[in-house]
Each structure stands twice: as C-alpha cells, then as structure tokens.
Amino acid sequence: MDIRNEISRFIDRDLVTVQKPGRYVGGEFNQVTKDWDSIRFHAALAFPDIYDIGFPNLGLAALYNIINNRSDSLAERVFAPWFDMEDLLRDKKIPLFSLESRTPISIFDLICFTLPYETLYTNALNMLDLSGIPVLTGRRQESDPIIIAGGHATYNPEPMHAFFDAFVIGEGEIVINEIIDCMLENSAKSRCEKMHELSTISGIYVPSFSTKNIKSKSGNTLSVKKRFLRKLDQPIQNYLVPNISVVHDRIAIEIMRGCSRGCRFCQAGMVMRPVRELDRENVTEAIKESIIRTGISEVSLLSLSTSDHSQISDILDDVNQLSEDYQIDFSLPSLRIESFDQNLMDRMESKRKGNFTIAPEAGSDRQRASINKPIPKQDMLETVKEICSKGWNNIKLYFMIGFPGETDQDIYGIIDLCREIKETGNRITKGRLKLHVSINTLIPKSHTPYQWAPVEKKDVVDHKYSILRDGLRKLKIQINYPDYDLIMLEALLSRGDRHISNLIYNAWEKGAKFDAWNEGFARKIWHDAINDLGLDLDDYLYQERDPHQQLPWDFIDTGIEKSFLKSEYFKSTTGDLTPGCFEKCSACGVNQNLLIDCAKARMGDV
C-alpha cells in the first residue's frame, strides 16, 4: 500500500484514540497546500515540541510564508508527537508525517528544525528517529533529507553538531532562500557535495567540514558570522488560525528586534543587536490586516522591551482606536519600568487589566547595578503605585539568583523589595493586591558577559531558595522556582562543547524527551548519562572559565567583540554601569563588524 494511504487510514481509524487528535491533522484557515508532484523543492518545518506550543512560533510562521511564496517550493509543518501519539505511531509502524499533505518527513528534501531553547534537543533526535532518519549525521544515506537547525539555541551549535548537517546562525528569514537556491542548483550532486555547497553560504555552519579545532595564534581558523535583516520585513498577516486551542492564541506583531539595554545576563539582548524597529505605520497596517485576514481578536505587540520603541505612544494610540473598531484585546509583554511612563500608562487605561509584570531581577540597587539593570527601588515603587491606582491588582515579579558574588544579604534584599512592593500596592488597592514571585537561577549563557562565570552549585541554590520560601511565605506571597536539576541540564546543554553531543545521544537512547515538561523531564536518565560518560561537571559548570582560553562558541561571530564582553564581565564585579546604546555607544563592536549604523538601523534607514 502507498505510504500516504496508510497514513490516511491511520488518521481515519486510530487517531481518535489519542488525546487532542486535532494536533496532528492541520487544516487551519490560511494553511497552504500545494500539489506535491508539481513542486520541485519540499521543505519540512519541524518544531520539537507539541503543536500547542510550537504553533504560535513566529520564526516558523516566517519561514512558512517565505518558502510557500516561492512557486518552485513548498513548506509543510511537523511537531513533536505527545507520548500517547508516539506510542501509537511506533505500535502501528507509521512514520512521522507532515500536517499539510500527510507525507512522511523522510521524503522531504530539507528539514528545518527551529530550536529556540535547549530543552528541546532530545525531542529533535526523537523526531528524526520517528521519521526513520538516522539520528547521527554520519549514518545518513544519500536518500535522506538534509537536516538543518536554526533559532536562538544554535548560537552555540557544538552540543548538537552530531545530529544536524548544517546550522543557520542568526535570522533565518534572510538565509532560507539562499539555502533553497543552493540545494536546487546542486540537486543532482551527492549529499556530501550538497553540504559542502551549503557551507559556502555566509551564516551557515556545517560541522563536518569545520576545521575549527586547529588553533592558530590568532584564534580560530573558522569563523561563522551571524546573518540578520538590516531592516525588518513587513510582519506576517495571514497567520494560520488554529482549529484547536493552543498557547498564545493571538496575533503577534514583532514591533522591534534587539534591545539597547545591555543587561549582562541576557543572551537575546546581546546576540540580537542591532536594534531594529518596525515603523508605526507598518505596525498599525499589520495589525489591521491580520485582524481581517485571521479573524483573531487578541493582538500582542512583541519585542524584548516593548516600551523602548521610539514611537510606542503613537502605536498605542492607533491600537486603542483599533480595539474600539474591531472589539479586540491587546497585550504588551516585556515593558521596561524606565520607559513605561505616565504617558503610556494613560494609554493603557482602557485595557483589560490582566497581570502586570515587573522584572527587577535582583533585590538590591547594588546587585542591579552589577547586572547592568539599574532600576532604582524608588522608581519601582512609584510604578507600582501608579499601576495599582489605574486598576491593576495582579503583579508578577521576576527575579534571578546565582549571580557571581551574590550574598545572603542580596537574597534578603529580594524579600525586602517584595514586602515594600506589597505594602505600597496594598495601600492603594485596599489590600487586594496579589503578588506572584518567580525566581530563576542564572544560567551563564554563551555570548554574554557572564559566559565565563560559574553556575551556582546545588547546595547554595537550595539554601537561597529556602531563605526566599520562608521569607515570602511569611508575607503570604506566592513563589515559584525551577528544579535545580533542570537548571543544571540547561546550563550543560547551552554551555557545552562537542562532547555534549554524546551526552544528548546517550540520554535520548535511555528515553529522555520533553525535558521542558514535568511529564517528560527524567533527572535519573540525565544523571545516569552524565555518569556513563564520566563528564566532569566542574569543568562544564562550576569553574569560572579562563578568560584566555577558547570557548566552544568563540567561532560564532555575533558582531560583538569578545573584549567588550570581557570588560562588561569585569564591570559586573565593580558595579560600573554601561549606558544603553542610544544614550551613548559603548563600542560593543556591532556597528563595525556588521557594517551598520545602529542609530539608522533602529529607524529602518539603511
């Protein structure tokens, strides 16, 4: 029987037995379906988490549009099957298939994985295995598709080097057409030759052709420079509209990419430089068009720091007008206290009052200076006063612990700040303020000033958690924090080198998957895998890295100079501040290395 018939027979009969079968059938409004046989190039866009989580991913939506706009190519989607579906697929011997034409993933020409975070890694391996594609690049045959990956996590590609034929470093929108053109031009060539051709494209890293382990005096022989859009594209307006419930079921308009603030722990803020704003007219046009083309009534304006957009108050005026015209709700995640002024608050007056999120990150003015997020306590309390008097009474606070040099005093500082915020808010709301506190532990990520810093050890973190738990319980404030083992895993996966591929493979073989889920994360499997390989955790996690040594991700060029990161790391110990990009340029290197005028790029003037 033809494999497609077998799959549709499976969908007809067996799919009804799994949870939320609508995850596996596609058919959304605005979905693109093309005639397989009359199209030359077939790309599968793979997101290694379930449909509900992956569906709203903006990167995936952008690639879907770009590829499907080509007359010679098609893009179809595939997500990770949930546990019950995986069992059923394996039991019935059905390979993983795409949502649109229900084609086995293994007969596509190209598979593009989106990897926004590291805890999706084992799922990517599992999806390859469910497709009948060898998980290791070295074992793939001529008939297997080319497997590539992009997304935030791939700024350190080495831990996954054994599983992907190529990596896209930077923003995929700008490279995907070059990849497809290259593959079409070389379609008659062997797999190995194709990969070689791909490696000549700027921003593409092909691990099997890299000679980067040969060190010269000047450092690496290989350097892969990230690709980025010099000016943001007009946002997607014909989003797919899901037929079942998904997370973030709303129109998301990216109004700005990059962040000018320079918080020393933030990878996104570093690697996404320079800042590029979408013009007010384009934002408004995009919102209006997408409401009509999707019918979705919830709109979210996305960026790393929405209130920093230079035209934000005008944009909010437009948005307020639109929400009257079309009965829509809008949300603005990621507001910065520094730029969320009276002006903006007035414009959000009419908004439905959900949670208001503030991210002080640290408890004391001193510690906030050290991470370069110097929001004075007084300003925070003022903001709390204002938002409470405007009708918000749910406030969410985000903190981080585990910064280098942090003392118990700093931890008590978090409790004190929470108390003051609670008291201030309660005075205005007459005791109705609800406060939720979320605590994260610093994972010193690649390409940030903290990349040399050690990860805090378990006993210390647990000690700090217990101070916070006890202190906040007395104040009747809800708190949540992640399990230490998960932090350790994320740190290993994000700071690793090529050896970590062995760890990922070993853990996956033992059954690791859905590491980002409580249902999936299996600490025993990971501990066993670490022991099997005899990994030295001190080396990977707990020792400060030598600033003179090569880091596994040094060959990835984000535009930022390593010397800038080093001086930022040093300044974190002294508490010296670095101003935001548009206050005063601190010569991070982006303008020279990426040949761009940051001030002009911000306004789309390139």
Add this chain to the structure above:
Amino acid sequence: MRIRIGYKKEVPLRFTSALDIQKIWERSFRRSELKISYSQGFHPQPKIQLGLPLPLGFISDDEQVDIWLEEEVSIQELTSMIPPNLPDGISITSINTIEQDQNPLVTTISVSEYGVKFWDTEFDLKSLQSCIENLLVQEEIIRTKRNNKQYNLRPLISDLNVRSNQVNDEVFPLQMTLVSKQNQMGRADEVMFALGYELNQFLIKRVKSY
C-alpha cells in the same frame, strides 16, 4: 438581528471540539467583516449559541448555530460573504433570520439520529444483528460517565437497527435514534461500546436532530 445557520461538520474538523467550533464561527465572521453582537458586562462575549454539542470524533449533517449581528444584513449577502471565510470542514446548508425571542437551540431538540460506518467493511451482518437484538432486550445497559457516575443507557435508545441491503464504504449501515436532551444525552459511541466495538473501528455521523 439574529440568524440561525444550518451546517455540516465534516471530516477535516472531526477533531475540533464544540468550544473550538464556537471560536471558529466568531473568527469566520470577523474575517467576513460582519459584526457580531457582544454581551453586556465586565467580560463581553460574542453572542453565539451552538446547538447540542457534537462529541469529538463525530461528523454531522445537521448542526445549527444562532448568531446575533449588530447590523441588518440580507440573507443573500450572508450567503455570499461567509463561506469563503470558513475553514475546510464546515459547509453551510441554510441561513435564516429568526425572531430575537425564539427559544435557544438546545431546548428545541429532543432526539437525534445517527449513522455508523465501519472501517472494516467485511463484517458479519448476522452477528451484528444478533448483538443488537441482545442489547435491546436488556432492561438496563449500565455505562459509566467520565465523572465515574453510572447511568442506564437503555432508555435513551429509541431505535437501533442495521440496514442489510447496502453495506459498502460510502453508507452508514448502522442507524440509531437516541434521546438528545441537554441533561439526558444518549451517546452513540457508548452504544457502540455496549455492542462490543472499539473506538478505532467506526465513524459516527449525526444525521438529523429534532
């Protein structure tokens, strides 16, 4: 203006729940640039009322929904505006204006007819016939609800029979008529389980409700 739409729910939307169908109507109307009325109050909701919910996995020839519109629009306009904005799996069979004070759909229905198609067409008609007879002679067919409460399915079955003349892929040879009230809902899949079938052996279509 209140309108009542009759529609078919087909295979592409087989796995979309009643709640999600409600959202599909809301979004399809917004795409058609038709303004739905909203309820008053702190959290205004679009005024859309579905008929009796169709269980996940079923298809239907006879679904209905009531929608309240802000402005008067002719039936002719509605008939041309809405269909291009519907996802695959919903097709409209009728649109009528109805009085504002008409009873809600759920209260107008008391019985539904279902057809069942078997994925394996090579089954023994005789033994199915005798299974049905055995089931119907019972006074009590005790089934368990999702909330673990037990109930008697037998009085909810008004009719259950098999059409012997046309057993092929396209027809739904097993037919049943079940009580279909808001608080007393005979489920066709439960009847199939009582007959000894499993979920992956059949497809159920609601043929008619009245």
